Amino acid sequence: MLRTHLTVLETSASKFGSAAVFRTPELDPTTNRVRAWKSTSYQQFYSDVQTFAKYWTQTLGSQGIRQRSVIGVWLSGFLYTDVLHIYGLSRAGYIPQLFSIRLPNPLVIYELLQRAGAKALIHDASFSNIVGDCPVPTHLAADVRGLDLRTAPLSPVLDVSEEDVGFIFHTSGSTSGSPKLVLCRYRWLSNVLEKSYSICRPRNSHRQDVTVFIGSMCHIAQSFMFIGTLQHGSCVVQPTALNFPSEELIDMIVRCGLNRLNQFATFLANHLRASRQDSRLLSMLMALDDVLYTGLALPREEEQWAYNHGIKIRNLFGSTEVGGMLLSGGCERNPALVAPLPGTSYRFVPTSSAPTESQSTHRSTAELFELVILADSPDCPDPSLRHADGNFHTGDLFQEVLPGFYLFRGRDDDWIKSENSLRCDTKAIEDNARAMCGTLIAECVVVGTGRPSPVMFIEPGVELNHDKLKKEIFRKIRLFHSRRYLHEQIISPDMIVVVPKVTLPRTATKGNIRRKAVEEKFKSQIDEIFARAR
Template identity: 60%
Template sequence: MVYQTHLSLIAESAAKFASRPVFRVPELSANGEVDDWKIITYSQFASDVETYAKYWSRTLAGDSLPARSVVGLWLGGLTYRDAVHIYSVARAGYIPQLFSLRLPNPDVIFELLAKGNAKALIADASFEPILVNAPLSVHIASDVCVEDVLSVSLPPLVEATNGDDVVMVFHTSGSTSGSPKLVPCSFKWLDAMIAKAYHVGKPRNNLEQDCTVWMGSMSHIGQTCMLLGSLQHGSCTIQPTKIAFSSDELIDMITRCRLNRLNQFATFLAMHLRNSKQDTKLLNFLTGLDEVLYSGLALPREEEDWAYNNGIHLKNLFGSTECGAMMLSVGEQGDDARYLKPINGTSYGFFPIAPETQNINARLLELVILSESGDCPDPSLRAADGHFHTGDLFIEAAPGCYVSRGRDDDWIKSENSLRCDTKAIEDNVRATCGDLISECIVVGNGRPSPALFVEAKDDTSEEKLKKLILRRTRHFHSRRYLHERITSPEFIFVVPKNTLPRTATKGNIRRRAVEEAFREKLDAVYGMSF
């Protein structure tokens, strides 16, 4: 069997859609405004990947790296050049191990590179000063000119026939035991991603080219999957000035780049929906889009209702790093608009977590990716039964239709949909500050970073207690992603003992109840109203 890959997609799309725009890239004026959106065609993208692949083939051969060696890429993943670097390293015959700038600790990067058996690291120029003593060869990602590699030749693109071979390595977006987990991705898995991305990216109007916008970092699975869908349909992807782009920039992309499908993480989309309540022009632009797809988190119910009630073509995509896109919402209006169905071609199970104690009409079901499903992740991530247990809980609202009911573990998701292990933070606080606090809880679902609530054990002043907690937990947080860190006293809230809401039976602190009870204080600290 021959498997589809990201490289075969580039070759096929460049042949089929050669002159079409594949990317629109902002060209900024001196004051930071977008002067124009530069067009990059499919043929140019394919050519740039080949040019950069020649450069990396020559450069990494200088390190005596054999083909299919793992090469780390520590990039923002938010620019066209980043995408070219990622694809070109693969085209040069190596296996990219991808890190985003949201994991800024080099010690953790080096540990993960060692776990992935990586032989070299390609890094963003901003990291050059902290990589002088790296334990492996380091190269800086920079621009490459065609003239610099005219004498370099690349072998023909080889068909992928061994489905178990690893083609790339991602990492979970949250840290477990102080470090993210490796997510090795095989050719079989990637082929399944491409098949699912076809359904996600299918145009509503075949008479015009679809145009969407960068959803997140190419160093993570979300935007990787979205681009796989766009390439298959000859669609265009706009590189915004930043992922949390303003409503004015959204309107500019609609008017000047003909954006017709908006893909965003829920937190960022919610901002546009809130703005549209006071801006009729923005609302009209949103209702005119063919699709408004959100992912990563649930939309706040108020914004979700506003979108449905005003004719915005809302679509919910449910996914994860380990499995990519998994489920899509069924409709656009009415109750079924909130129902999710597995994407065609997958093989999933929905298993009761406690069947003997639940009402059959509202029992909680765990989503399990069965081993026979092409998108079932690497065996190292599966449970003893051979399947991948997501930990995501649902109820079956209609036959084959599901509604999310959160997770059965201790994770929350940040505003850009990256996961944060709250239990690990809480355990560290209890271990290092047990003489200072009687209990603690971490909150911050949908926020840029977490916040810590502690119940003080004695009458230590609030300011002193916060400083002590920060000092004792500093090393722990230095190893975590930026979106998992608590590094400022502003994000530590001290309350009297037994103040935090608890369950009636076991007395466990209720995370969601804490978020609701202290919402105003949290809004004030984060400088937003969510």
């Protein structure tokens, strides 16, 4: 039988039965602070997965929905019960199609369900009032641990082939108004097992590793890392929020024994900045076995602070389609440089075109290479996502600083990454604004790298009060944004900034607006916008 996430869970439940696999917060109702961290053992988790698998076998089976059918799952992905629904469905023999709560428009969810041929939708209680017209049967994601399902039938784990689909994720940014399906076949998942095993290997085999949720189980980052957690009998702490404060990090270290920190770069940078004024936090960060970040590059100042103080940071470069691809820490001369993970087959292809504005304006003239995942690489995505040559072209550009070691240098397109490292197509937003607003806009540019959502800068095409102009533009683009992920949406007129004509920085040759330069020139203004939005 092929080794999968389910066989790993069964093996780990037997091998590490009494060890904690989850620590979940119990909040004080008056202060909303964490009163205690509840432990759930591997054996209990395995038993709960079996219970949820029996429930979904019974519930979906009674509707005539056969095993190997796709079932939509629209949950936060942050709760213990969310993990039980995902793994329980998989154990029951179904294919979970995982939707993020950051995709709030049910019409887009319905389109993706139909595109995948899904037979039902399991949803969070918060969506109960908006799924009435769903084209497939809907089911509330209830906590069924209290049901007596001991005698309910459950078939053996399905024997699957490498070409069978195990999960369906979605790209984190919208293309033509909708994310793409990311079919994860068991061949790909087998490689995820190998890569995550290597990345999550404990530094000290004589104690249990304790780490923390890096994101939602409905996204690839946490699903990838959780498979690594399971293989080593490690424990994962569920924080109260992804951008948990440094006080909560200290609490997890003290009370949960956290010794490995996995975070998106934006959130890790907050802890590194706080450690400049907090010697206790700094000493705790220095004592961690591993501090792994992903999504975006760390700001140069915070990266240097970490290296200068012996904080063991590593950068894992990855994507939804491929999972983890490149990892830093293997180069003695420069630990910040990344290199491909073992067992992969990649090619760095020289780019012939000049650097685009989405890339750093402080780049040297060194040659740039696009990272290409070759068809024979075990982590190459589904053929539906590949280029005509059969390979997967990431669009990510690198500079080879030392032989075999690289530095990320941006992208060859107009996509940016938000605060939580999800992607946003800025050009699509700009094109829609120009198409919908006509003469209201002379020129526009969308920025927001590392921000919760995008901000659009406008050079007006008409003489109009700026507040009225912003409201009119927002009214015209609102329908387009309602279909997009939350991190891709212009959420209010406050996220539109009107500046005088010919104010936005441009290139000297073609006169194109320089996106990165706009972010730098108007940084304080953008800071103020998001400070008001909190």
